[in-house]
Amino acid sequence: MPDIRDNNFDIVIIGSGPGGFSAANRALDYGLHVCLIEKSHLGGAGVINGVLTSKTMYELSMDYSVAARIDRGYRASALSVDYNQVRHTVLEAAREKQYQMRSQIETFTNKPSLGSISLVNGHARFLNENVVEVSSKNEAFEISGKHFIIATGASPRQLPDVKTDGKRIITSDDILSLSRFPERMLIIGSGIIGCEFATIFSNFNQTQVHLLDRSNRVLPYEDDDVSRFVSNNLEKNGVEVHHTAQLRCIREHPDHLEVVLDYAAGHSKVIEVDLALVAIGRVPNTKDLGLENIGVSPDKRGMLCVKDSGQLESTKDHKNIYAIGDITGHTQLYSVAEFQGRMAVESIMNNVCYTPDYSNMSTLMFFKPEVAAVGANEKTLQEKSVGYRAVFYSNALVNRAIAMRNTHGFVKILVSNDNKQRILGMRAAGPQASAFIVAVAHLINQGNSVSEVLKIFYPHPSITEGIQECMRALASKSIYKPLAFPDHIIVSEWNPGDPITQTPKDEEIKKNK
Structure with missing residues (x-):
């Protein structure tokens, strides 16, 4: 550990996840001296027990799922999978990223002329607005700074009546502690995290997976057609x-868990599983930070209220203390934390060029097939009484998808229902959906209309041609016509005063399964 006890740093950052690490390295651009404090794993949930590890496991599961297919003219013989080997590969990926991060930190350790980063292991608590106390193993010491950035992230939410033990009743933090694939598992929660782990374990085909959905749709914040698409694919x-x-309850027995489920229709069901995974969201890590010593209290959700710049909002005017990432109440995304970390440093240096627009963020959902989203969906537009036109265009008509023998997916684009036809949002599923969603994000942020987008040449054959044809369908210029392919091209519109409804309908989604 560097000798940091007598230093007064330009910025002290609590937490080395995507927000904290990006803030530390943005500070290097200004020649600042940074202390980066981490109590657990370097990289936080962005590396361990979170984004990188879960997506590595997802990619391995998708590889296994493809290798197990027998409908492409080839067959893998004696295909098998071992959880310990999967776990080893996942941890190998995490270590690779951590060593990249450490290499960056070591490069800028003790470089006073360039700016520097000092990594400190321990738990930090505020003593006042200028000093934190760091507890590390059997010692405690103080670190002072001119500015502070709180980037402590979030942890899995617990169920009030179900106690996790890290062995048979677990959260996503415990996935890598498993020694084998469970034969039967229950996933509690049908949001993105729950659906992703349901996809992963069902892809490996070693586990009977039960997914608990309290509503009648998985992904309750998405449009019903997207929710149905994902739900149908999980069942498939x-x-x-x-x-x-x-x-209702989980009863623990020596060799299994007995789960009692109560359904809205009035009946109950008892199922037997070996493992229960609680995946009901994440809560901010704001406890035991000494916030009371700086006059700050989290809101009732446990979040820290911040200004657009990231500065804390409190009874005291803490111009030198910022909060970023999952603890700020914005969408809990890696990209948001990273952006906020960079912006906090720019605010400290009075060099903020623009404030973030949280209305058009891109989201990736790692299912089978993958799903990507950006901008508004039908639910939000109807809630805001914004008229729109929508086009659903199936990958069944896209040449690249046909060549890949992977036509299960779609592009759905929403535009304003006026002469401008500004692009408001998009949902896409299928191969490469995660790769091209950012292009549509740029179009939305620039306020582009359908007519402007249609001037672009799309490469052939590419999956992105589905976007082009979707836009052409909005302008009644598509090569394939809705009249000829009513199951694959669906054009609709909604205006204020119309019934609350969404398309495609159930039967239309099923036809595209």
Whole structure:
């Protein structure tokens, strides 16, 4: 550990996740001296027990799923999978990223002329607005700074009546502690995290997966057509989705868990599993930070209220203390934390060029197939009484998808229902959806209209031609016509005063399965 006890740093950052690490390295651009404090794993949930590890496991599961297919003219013989080997590969990926981060930090350790980063291991608590106390193993010491950035992230939310033990009743933090694939598992929660782990374990085809969905749709914040698409695919992949079911209790037995589910229709069901994974969201890590010593209290959700710049909002005017990432109440995304970390440093240096627009963020959902989203969906537009036109265009008509023998997916684009036809949002599913969603994000942020986008040449054959044809369908110029392909091209519109409804309908989604 560097000798940091007598130093007064330009910035002290608590937490080395995507927000904290990006802030530390943005500070180097200004020649600042930074202390980066981490109590657990370098990289936080962006590397361990979070984004990188879960997506590595997802990619391995997708590789296994493809290798197990027998409908492409080839067959892999004696295909098998071992959880310990999967776990080893996942941890190898995490270590690779951590060593990249450490290499960057070591490069700028003790470089006073260039700016510097000093990495400190321990738990930090504020003593006042200029000093934190760091507890590390059997010692405690103080670190002072001119500015502070709180980037402590979030942890898995616990169920109030179900106690996790890290072995049979677990959260996503415990996935890598498993020694084998469970034969039967229950995933509690049908949001993105729950659906991703349902996809991963069902892809490996070693586990009978039950997914508990309290509503009648997985992904409750998405449009019904997207939710149905994902739910149908999970069931097709072997997942048993328990819609409109509530968890009554989990009874622990020596060799299994007995789960009692109560359904909205009035009946109950008892199922037997070996493992229960609680995946009901994440809560901010704001406890035991000494916030009371700086006159700051989290809101009732546990979040820290911040200004657009990231500065804390409190009864005291803490111009030198910032909060970023999952603890700020914005969408809990890696990209948001990273952006906020950079912006906090720019605010400290009075060099903020623009404030973030959280309305058009891109989201990736790692299912089978992958799903990507950006901008508004139908639910939000109808809630805001904004008229729109929508086009659903199936990958079944896209040449690249046909060549890949992977036509299960779609592009759905929403535009304003006026002469401008500004692009408002997009949902896409299928191969490469995660790769091209950012291009549409740029179009939305620039306020582009359909007519402007249609001037662009799209490469052939590419999956992105689905976007082009979707836009052409909005302008009644598509090569394939809705009249000829009513199951694959669906054009609709909604205006204020119309009934609250969404398309495609159930039967239309099923036809595209």
